[in-house]
Amino acid sequence: MILSFLTKLFQSDKKSSTSNSQTIGSLQNKPIAEWGNKNIINSLEFSATLQLRTPLEVLKRHGEIFSGHGAPPQYAKEEWHGIWLPKTKTFRELGIDVNEMDEGSCASDAGSVKASEYLPFLLKFREIVEKTLSVDEKIVSLEHLSKQDENFKVFWNKHKAIDADFPHSFFYKQLATIDGIGHKMAKALYENGFKSVSEIQNATDEELLSVKGVGKSLLVKIRLN
Structure with missing residues (x-):
């Protein structure tokens, strides 16, 4: 009965809905009206990427609802930071006397979590x-x-x-953002006292060359960053 009701709602709005070729990605930062299915969708919900590397200011916006006119705020400074997703009306808003389902699990860098x-x-x-x-x-x-x-x-x-190296791995993996430095070298530099990108950039040539695995070619790449 519920499935039949929802099917009719979607079909009734089919003509005014967005093209099937549009994706969630292409609809980012677009007004709610452009998502189509106005009988079902009445707002957007921001879903932050639940990972250790996601910036605090983005995580704080997780679960925020946007139901205004125009485009939603661009909280994600990079595409992987998070995404706006269509939020459907509740069962009761749709005229169905049924309780909402409990919170489901979602993917994260700690596995499946709530x-x-x-x-x-x-x-x-x-x-x-x-x-x-x-x-x-x-x-x-x-x-x-x-x-x-x-x-x-x-x-x-x-x-x-x-990751047995956690939380140290969180910090030394950031050193791998320097061109030429992989995770193995990042760990070696970290263990030799270079624990941030700025510390590597401010180190002398002699200090860096003293780390096993750091040669003149890598040193040149580091200096070019």
């Missing part, structure tokens, strides 16, 4: 790593929180199970 449980961890994690502290100070703060906050501890342990 956003309401994982998001608080990510927010606290990003609050610390985005502070103007040294990497060592950030790690101390993170480890302290993993012992004091039960929810934080759960996902901290999940990441440790996935």
Whole structure:
């Protein structure tokens, strides 16, 4: 009965709906009206990418609803940061006396999680790593929180199970953003005391060449960044 009702709603709006060739990506930052199916869709919901690397300002927007005119705010500074998704009316808004389904799981870098449980961890994690502290100070703060906050501890342990180098790997992988430096070399540099991109860029040639695996060709690439 419910399926039949929804099918009729979608079919009734078929003529005014968007072309089947349009994708969610192509509809980003477009007014709600351009998504079509106005009988079903009444707003957009921002879905942030639930990963450790997603900026704090973007994560804070997760779950935000936009129902105004015009295009929704561009919270994602890069495409992978997040996406606006169509939000359908509730069953009762559609005239169906049925309760909404419980929150489902979603993909993340910690596996399949409930956003309401994982998001608080990510927010606290990003609050610390985005502070103007040294990497060592950030790690101390993170480890302290993993012992004091039960929810934080759960996902901290999940990441440790996935990557034994966590949380150090989170920081040394950022060194791989420098042209010519892969994850293996990034780890070697990190273990030799170069824990941020700025520390590598500000190091002398002699200091960098003292790290096993760093040769003159890599040094040239580093200097060109």
